Amino acid sequence: MLTSAFYFIAFVTIFFAIMVVVSKNPIHSVLYLVLTFFCISANYIFMLDATFVGMVNVIVYAGAIMVLFLYVLMMMNLNAIAEQxxxxxxxxxxxxxxxxxxxxxxxxxxxxxxxxxxxxxxxxQRIGSIKVLGYVLYSKYQLPFEVASILFLVAMIGAVVLGKKDNSTKTIGIEPVK
Amino acid sequence: MTLLSLLPTLILIVALFAVTMLVALYSTFAERKVAAFLQDRVGPNRAGPGGIFQPLADGVKFFMKEEVIPVASNKFLFVLGPCIAIMCALMTGIVVPWGDTLTLFGASIPLQIVDLDIGILYVFAVVSVGVYGIMIGGWASNNKFSLMGAIRASSQIISYEISMGLSIVALLLVTGTMSLHEIVTQQHGMHWNIFYQPLGFLLFLICAFAETNRTPFDLPECETELVGGYHTEYSSMKLGFYLFSEYINMFISGAIMATLFFGGYNFPFMDNLLQATGSQNLVTIIGTAFLFLKIFFFIFFFMWVRWTIPRFRYDQLMNLGWKGLIPLGIFNVVATAVGLLFFRN
Structure with missing residues (x-):
């Protein structure tokens, strides 16, 4: 039962992943990628009983990162003809x-x-429950966890620095831009 | 698992669906009546006594209208958009504990469809996926105004999700569990979380307005700038689904706020009533009634704000989200952690 369920979910996951690469329209690609993330979450939840990781995967990847991907693609309004x-x-x-x-x-x-x-x-405890995860993360893997957090902090500050344009030389009319 | 043991769950699911739809249906009516009251008008009063059948008339009208799908649109995604919106709106209700346990025919039935140990995260995940309904619909319409609405919706919901998450993190520090049922049980006896997390509640409330696209944050459908926003091209029941999902989201976010911060189905003097009558069923039913009272108050509050406060400008919305709410949320998390460290023992 579990094995056949795994094969089914894995097949669907790989199918959507291939559709991401194959589809011509970038917006469709992103939507297929969202479906792929859902399938990966289904793998976590049904196969590994890791509900926490599965839900966080949906929130972070499907709910936030992919929305930003879609946002950027919609802003640029790409289409199949514009593809190089x-x-x-x-x-x-x-x-x-x-x-x-x-x-x-x-x-x-x-x-x-x-x-x-x-x-x-x-x-x-069940292997995927929050209690076990939190315990393992903050005892056995504490150092890697903290190093990863610092890495995220660096990336965040880097993004802010890159996003801040240097406006000191620009002017609107004769007024310098504040 | 036999079919008979599944029966209570099935009945609960159908009942939840019916109640959600009914509340959403009459929220539209209540919105018009509240607006009329606040603007010193009468409001809809023709269909039935006091206009009570107005929502039914609106529903029939939605179904009877001609259905227009723009030629230049992406047809599949155009239809998919409202489907995702209403599906995600209806999915959140299953983890909310609507009441304590009922004892019927010797079996005790908890009035909650499923008690996930990650209940809040589930709600959060469904809400964050719900924005795809607006984005896909807005993009598939192939209309500049719809696209602008979709883009606004996505950036707005992403921004406010962060501060909403931060307010929930502070709440989780206090409760120590993500299961909504346990959070409600902990608040038994007037230990409501609002007393421990007032700032967290304020943040959550403001973010709930942004997440449900209600005024003052209804920039995605801002009709003074964007015609109809993301649903400009929609007509008939597909438009109805978009509007309906907004009211369902209002209902559900009211339920979540009541559950997280206002004790859910707990009410004052609950234990005294249980002792006096000795009937758990009676207490459960009154508790559910109290939960709905709290939810209706929140729905009224949503409407009250809508007809009182003008709409934000987009840069003001972003400034409030990123420079106001997120620092406040981080402060709240740190303050809660420090407070727990010193005062819990």
Whole structure:
């Protein structure tokens, strides 16, 4: 039962992921990507019983990042005609890069152990519940978690710095822009 | 799981759907009556006694109107837009605890369809997906005004989601759980979260106005600038779905606010009544009635604000969101954490 459900969800996920690449219209691509994220969340929730991660995936990726993607695409109003022609070399290099990323991910996750070793608190809880996740995140993986937070902070400040235009030389009429 | 054990859940789902639709239907009527009252008019009073059948007349009118799908639009997405909007509006209600347990025929039935241990996050996820209804509809209409409305809606909802999330983080620090049922149970006996999180509630309330696209934040459908905003090209029941989903969202956000901050189905002297009568069912029913009273108050508040406060300008909206509410939200989280550290023990 669980195996067939996995195959079904995995098939749908990969189908939508392929549609992201294949569809001509960039807006359709983004919408297929949203569906792909939903399917990945379904994987988390039904296969791993990780409701928290699944919901956060929907909130962050489908609900926020993809909305911003869609926002930018709508602002630029791209369409199929405006798409640039890409050379064959470009496509081959993209395929090779993607394939190598896949290889690295598979190699890294091949021996992943989904059982949590540790105290009795973890043993009685479901692996995906918030309690276990919070406990593991703030004890065993505290340092990586904090390093990741600093990375986010740096990215955020960087975005603000890039977004702030240098207006000191610009003028409107004879008045300098404040 | 047998079919019989699923029966209460099925009945609850159908009842929730019916009640949500009924409340949304009569919210449209209430909105017009409240507007009329605030503007010293009579309001709709022709259909039935006191105009009580006006929503039915409106509904029939929506269904009878000609359905126009613009030639240059993307037809599939054009139809999909209102569907997503109303589907997401209807989905949130299932995690709200509408009452305590009822005991019928020897079986105790909790008046909540499903008690997820991540209840708030579920609500949050559905709300954040709901914006696709507006965005897809606005873009698929192939109309500049619709597109502007869609773009405004997306940036507005993304911006206000952050401060809404921050207000919920502070609340979670106090409650220590995300399950809505447990949050309500903790507030039993007038320990309402509003007393512990007044600033959090204020932030949540303001963000709820922005998330439901209500005045003063209804920039996506600002008719003075954008004709009809994202639903300019919509007609017939598809327009009806967009308008309806706004009223359903109002109802649900009222329910969420009552649940998170105002004790949900808890009411004063609950234990005394239980002791005096000894009937849990009676207390449950009165509790549900109190929850609905709270929700109706919030719906009235939404309308009151709509007909009192003028619409923001777009830059004012963004300034309020990013420079006012988010710093306040972060301050609230830090202050709550420090307060808990020193005063909990």
């Amino acid at each position: 022609k890409r050379s064959v070399l470009f496509k081959i290099s993209a395929a090779v890069t993607g394939g190598m990323l896949l290889l690295v991910l598979v190699a890294a996750l091949k021996d992943a152990n989904l059982q949590i070793q540790g105290s009795a608190l973890e043993a009685e």
